[in-house]
Amino acid sequence: MADGVTEQGISIQAAADRTGLSPHTLRYYERIGLINEVRRGSDGRRRYDTSDLAWLGFLTKLRTTGMPIKDMVRYVELVREGDSTAGARREMLEAHRVRVVQHIAALQQDLKVLDRKIDNYARIEACETTTTGPRRPTDFGDRARLHGDVTGVRTG
Amino acid sequence: MADGVTEQGISIQAAADRTGLSPHTLRYYERIGLINEVRRGSDGRRRYDTSDLAWLGFLTKLRTTGMPIKDMVRYVELVREGDSTAGARREMLEAHRVRVVQHIAALQQDLKVLDRKIDNYARIEACETTTTGPRRPTDFGDRARLHGDVTGVRTG
DNA sequence: ATTTGACTTAGAGTGCACTCGAAGTCGCAA
DNA sequence: TTGCGACTTCGAGTGCACTCTAAGTCAAAT
Numbered sequence: 001m002a003d004g005v006t007e008q009g010i011s012i013q014a015a016a017d018r019t020g021l022s023p024h025t026l027r028y029y030e031r032i033g034l035i036n037e038v039r040r041g042s043d044g045r046r047r048y049d050t051s052d053l054a055w056l057g058f059l060t061k062l063r064t065t066g067m068p069i070k071d072m073v074r075y076v077e078l079v080r081e082g083d084s085t086a087g088a089r090r091e092m093l094e095a096h097r098v099r100v101v102q103h104i105a106a107l108q109q110d111l112k113v114l115d116r117k118i119d120n121y122a123r124i125e126a127c128e129t130t131t132t133g134p135r136r137p138t139d140f141g142d143r144a145r146l147h148g149d150v151t152g153v154r155t156g
Numbered sequence: 157m158a159d160g161v162t163e164q165g166i167s168i169q170a171a172a173d174r175t176g177l178s179p180h181t182l183r184y185y186e187r188i189g190l191i192n193e194v195r196r197g198s199d200g201r202r203r204y205d206t207s208d209l210a211w212l213g214f215l216t217k218l219r220t221t222g223m224p225i226k227d228m229v230r231y232v233e234l235v236r237e238g239d240s241t242a243g244a245r246r247e248m249l250e251a252h253r254v255r256v257v258q259h260i261a262a263l264q265q266d267l268k269v270l271d272r273k274i275d276n277y278a279r280i281e282a283c284e285t286t287t288t289g290p291r292r293p294t295d296f297g298d299r300a301r302l303h304g305d306v307t308g309v310r311t312g
Numbered sequence: 313a314t315t316t317g318a319c320t321t322a323g324a325g326t327g328c329a330c331t332c333g334a335a336g337t338c339g340c341a342a
Numbered sequence: 343t344t345g346c347g348a349c350t351t352c353g354a355g356t357g358c359a360c361t362c363t364a365a366g367t368c369a370a371a372t
């Protein structure tokens with residue numbers, strides 16, 4: 001089976017393909033306790049099942065939303081400690097949720113600045129293509145100091 | 157003037173306070189060419205003016221939206237090369253813009269997963285507080301393997 | 313006069329999250 | 343039977359973006 005799929009589970013390479021993580025990273029996650037020891041086949045190699053993949057999927061969401069590995073490890077420890085930690089886990093996720101929401105809001109603000117800057121470039125290009133005759137010395141700024149880059153953003 | 161503000165510009169500490177960057181980072185940015193050499197006062201110390209701060213503000217937007225330092229340096233090089241590179245700069249910013257938009261979209265998707273997970277915790281807590289008598293063995297999953305964490309996310 | 317504290321430099325160190333190298337094992341195909 | 347490629351372990355290495363150290367200068371306050 002060249003695709004690494006058997007009824008006992010799938011190979012590390014196949015799991016890597018499905019999760020978007022590398023085999024190196026999958027072993028690393030296991031080493032630091034983010035996932036439990038993965039079941040091994042008769043050959044001693046890792047066999048990932050669907051619940052391994054589901055858990056990895058969730059971990060990946062935490063990572064891509066910016067949760068540090070340390071916090072993820074803490075969360076997993078709480079899971080292992082059992083139902084009594086459910087409240088603490090919820091609190092962790094809610095605090096994380098707030099950070100993600102704030103991050104999105106910040107990105108949206110920054111995007112506006114980026115858009116203004118791009119707009120400025122577009123305006124300048126339009127100006128240059130419609131203007132004939134000698135280019136007048138640009139008043140777009142003092143390049144020597146990077147100040148007032150052609151699309152310079154004003155503070156405030 | 158203890159606040160580091162004079163008519164020739166403000167001290168590195170004052171600039172740090174205003175940009176949210178540390179004095180170390182301000183020197184670092186200068187060293188790697190993200191900002192031009194900052195004007196010095198008669199005592200040889202850096203004096204940041206408003207255009208320095210405006211430029212730093214823009215750089216910070218690029219950073220917080222995830223542009224790698226290397227790309228920022230490249231962008232700054234283009235600015236220094238003059239008007240002829242305006243097109244290339246616009247392309248850089250537009251490509252970056254696309255990445256930011258995609259990143260925001262991904263975060264919003266991930267946020268949904270997070271919300272579902274938090275919702276699940278809330279549901280479980282509601283269940284526990286309304287249920288009297290012995291807790292029935294949870295069918296929330298096999299804690300020993302981290303599979304189906306109480307709030308386990310199903311793939312698909 | 314001396315102490316304090318903010319600054320200066322070049323270069324080294326840190327923390328994070330991987331990522332890889334080396335050496336060895338295994339099953340299978342030619 | 344001799345490779346091949348995918349796996350195994352452990353520990354070391356990488357790249358990024360800072361972040362700090364050490365040794366020195368300087369101005370103002372005590």
